[in-house]
Amino acid sequence: MVGYNTTRLNRQMLEYLYDGTFAGLLTAIFHAFRRKEYPDVILRPQGQRLLFATTHTVETDDVMAQRVLNGIERYGGKTTCEQLLHAFLSQSDNVEILILQYARELFFQKRPIMADLGNSFVLQIHKLDRRVLREVQRVLMFIRFERSADGIYFAPFAPKYDVLPLAVGHFKHRFADQQWAIYDTLRDYGFHYHGKRVEQITINAPAFSRDSGKLSVEMEHENEDDYREMWREYFRSIAISERLNPTLQRNFMPKRFWKYLTEKRI
Amino acid sequence: MNLQEKIRILAAAAKYDVSCSSSGSDRANQPGGIGSAAKAGICHSFADDGRCISLLKILYSNHCIYDCAYCVNRRSNDIQRTTFTVKELVDLTIGFYRRNYIEGLFLSSGVINNPDFTMERLVRVARELRQIHRFNGYIHLKTIPGASSRLVKEAALYADRLSVNIEIPSEGNLKMLAPEKDYPSVLSPMSLIKEGIVQYKEERRIYRHTPLFAPAGQSTQLIIGATPDSDRQILSLAGNLYATQNLKRVYYSGYNPTNLYDSRLPAITAPPLKRENRLYQSDWLMRFYHFSVDEIVNDAHPDLDLSVDPKLSYALRNPHIFPIDVNSADHHMLLRIPGVGPKSAKMILAARRFRKLNSHHLRKIGVVMKRAQYFITCHELPTATIQELQPERVRSMLTMDLRKQSLPNAHQLSLW
Numbered sequence A: 001m002v003g004y005n006t007t008r009l010n011r012q013m014l015e016y017l018y019d020g021t022f023a024g025l026l027t028a029i030f031h032a033f034r035r036k037e038y039p040d041v042i043l044r045p046q047g048q049r050l051l052f053a054t055t056h057t058v059e060t061d062d063v064m065a066q067r068v069l070n071g072i073e074r075y076g077g078k079t080t081c082e083q084l085l086h087a088f089l090s091q092s093d094n095v096e097i098l099i100l101q102y103a104r105e106l107f108f109q110k111r112p113i114m115a116d117l118g119n120s121f122v123l124q125i126h127k128l129d130r131r132v133l134r135e136v137q138r139v140l141m142f143i144r145f146e147r148s149a150d151g152i153y154f155a156p157f158a159p160k161y162d163v164l165p166l167a168v169g170h171f172k173h174r175f176a177d178q179q180w181a182i183y184d185t186l187r188d189y190g191f192h193y194h195g196k197r198v199e200q201i202t203i204n205a206p207a208f209s210r211d212s213g214k215l216s217v218e219m220e221h222e223n224e225d226d227y228r229e230m231w232r233e234y235f236r237s238i239a240i241s242e243r244l245n246p247t248l249q250r251n252f253m254p255k256r257f258w259k260y261l262t263e264k265r266i
Numbered sequence B: 001m002n003l004q005e006k007i008r009i010l011a012a013a014a015k016y017d018v019s020c021s022s023s024g025s026d027r028a029n030q031p032g033g034i035g036s037a038a039k040a041g042i043c044h045s046f047a048d049d050g051r052c053i054s055l056l057k058i059l060y061s062n063h064c065i066y067d068c069a070y071c072v073n074r075r076s077n078d079i080q081r082t083t084f085t086v087k088e089l090v091d092l093t094i095g096f097y098r099r100n101y102i103e104g105l106f107l108s109s110g111v112i113n114n115p116d117f118t119m120e121r122l123v124r125v126a127r128e129l130r131q132i133h134r135f136n137g138y139i140h141l142k143t144i145p146g147a148s149s150r151l152v153k154e155a156a157l158y159a160d161r162l163s164v165n166i167e168i169p170s171e172g173n174l175k176m177l178a179p180e181k182d183y184p185s186v187l188s189p190m191s192l193i194k195e196g197i198v199q200y201k202e203e204r205r206i207y208r209h210t211p212l213f214a215p216a217g218q219s220t221q222l223i224i225g226a227t228p229d230s231d232r233q234i235l236s237l238a239g240n241l242y243a244t245q246n247l248k249r250v251y252y253s254g255y256n257p258t259n260l261y262d263s264r265l266p267a268i269t270a271p272p273l274k275r276e277n278r279l280y281q282s283d284w285l286m287r288f289y290h291f292s293v294d295e296i297v298n299d300a301h302p303d304l305d306l307s308v309d310p311k312l313s314y315a316l317r318n319p320h321i322f323p324i325d326v327n328s329a330d331h332h333m334l335l336r337i338p339g340v341g342p343k344s345a346k347m348i349l350a351a352r353r354f355r356k357l358n359s360h361h362l363r364k365i366g367v368v369m370k371r372a373q374y375f376i377t378c379h380e381l382p383t384a385t386i387q388e389l390q391p392e393r394v395r396s397m398l399t400m401d402l403r404k405q406s407l408p409n410a411h412q413l414s415l416w
Helices: A002-010 A022-034 A062-089 A095-109 A120-142 A164-174 A224-238 A246-252 A253-259 B003-012 B086-098 B115-132 B149-158 B171-177 B184-206 B231-245 B274-286 B311-317 B343-353 B358-366 B393-407
Strands: A013-017 A041-043 A052-058 A151-158 A180-184 A189-193 A196-202 B055-059 B104-108 B136-141 B161-163 B218-224 B249-254
Touching: A002 A095, A002 A151, A013 A022, A022 A062, A022 A095, A041 A095, A062 A095, A062 A120, A095 A120, A120 A164, A120 B358, A151 A253, A164 A180, A164 A189, A224 B003, A224 B055, A224 B086, B003 B055, B003 B086, B055 B086, B086 B104, B086 B115, B104 B115, B115 B136, B115 B149, B136 B393, B149 B161, B149 B184, B184 B218, B184 B231, B218 B231, B218 B274, B231 B249, B249 B274, B274 B311, B311 B393, B343 B358
Parallel strands: A013 A041, A013 A052, A151 A180, B055 B104, B104 B136, B136 B161, B161 B218, B218 B249
Antiparallel strands: A180 A189, A189 A196
8 A cells, every 4th residue: 555656756846046037037938948857836936845845947048938928929929928937926826827727828829728618727817917907906996196296106015016107008098198107116126207208216215104105294295285175075075974885885996906096094 | 357366266167067978079189289098087186075087177266147956056046156268267277187187077057148259268177278289188168058069069070078957857847946948048059069970980990090089979967966867867868878868877866955045945954965965876786787767766656765785685586586596697697796886797607617606715815705705606615695595584695694794882781
């Protein structure tokens, strides 16, 4: 009886280490195909290492990554590429293996498998994609700009996933004639639009509070407080007091966003 | 009076208009302009009553020459009155918009002097926003009943959506509560805009630069529970408006007791929220599930069942079409299954081309199996459906569950 499972038990677990970028993951997929092996886990730098495992470290290589991406696009189309990127951004546990599985199935079937929702990993990717897109939508909804003394409209925000790059295009199009900056306080980087292009920025000595996102008073434009108060007044007046429904309000507008909302923060 | 005071009064005066959507238009940003419209609309906040705030919904003025019994701004109501100036309103909209507070402006008004005078003010606000500030965000304008066709047409050139509220679902009752109003004054601007939109679409096919004409269509609102009109009357009217006037939305607003001393109105203390909810569900059935009005309410059932949703109620009344096989039924039939919505119906259609689906797949896809289980067969051993159990049994099983849900704090009575 003891020998029953030995081959399986004796097989060493295989872990891949990559640098945590999407290109890195695509390179890891390339390695898996070239080495004809199937890793049990693909780990980000801060991932939980396995105790007994063979480790293979993946050096990110743009050429390899591009080849995998081309393959995915060839069989699955642009939408599949986007779906996988979004799923990757969710940073959910084991999303790397899920993406590897997806790519393998895609290269095997040589046709789009996006619609095969009876397949568990296709469905999981589908759900992760939607979850991330929802967070993008929330950036569009809940960003609140404050005008600073030098005329820049500034908005700090802390999305659950690293989705700011996906939301920037919307603001660039919409607020094309004003200077604005959006800053991810969790990941400590942001984007600044100065009338022509959007540039990535990092702020070393922030002039805003990390807790409330509020600009310090001397940084604020002089009539910023008027607009803030008018908006809060509007927010109070528009609610129908016979129909108060705080649960519904929280479902649509989770509390984690409140500290950045002009109308909700104290 | 300062601006903040005006906002307090005129926002509160606008709050009973339930329309909030900013969808249906994808106006692009023009070079040098501000703003854009998103096709699906964007909500920017949610008020304490849980309703979305997408547009700056506000009145130009709450002075009104009319005395409609159901309206908070009626002439005889003793409230504080005020009026914006065009400039105040334009600056406020731009200021809020630049801070990403709103998607645009939803402007309505009490009737000052006469309908044309009022409509002219609303149009002027929209014109300044579009032409002076090159504002490309969303604008929803209210058509004032009785305004001249010239002004209505001009409004449609600047606005994304226009709306004119019918308010009371039958003309007799409207006459009783609002003696100065009648259906023709409401319906004629509606037809005018509809014809304009049809014409615009034809011209657009030939000449790409035809100026936009109310690209997001029109909507209206009905007040529920202020008059004894049945759900059948309300839904027939709505169905009719969708079919003949091409309306994008009909909104249903549960009557809020805003007039406590008028004996023509019912003495209620709270708005009929459940009924309003069931009407919206029926509205959705008409717009997204291919249901006709007769299938939802008819002579035998003139009012909606408040204890179950209208689709389940339909299924319980029509057991002969069930069970439906999810692996072979067409889109139309899939949408009739309680617990299957447009999204899951689409996903079922896509997924079943790859493999036959069983209940596990369906649950994962997002079908509400608690309800669907009695109405479907799928790729596994058959279970008891509505055919074996009979409608009464299914109803009691499903409503029992609901009762448990709605009483989370109910605890067993102690015996001693």
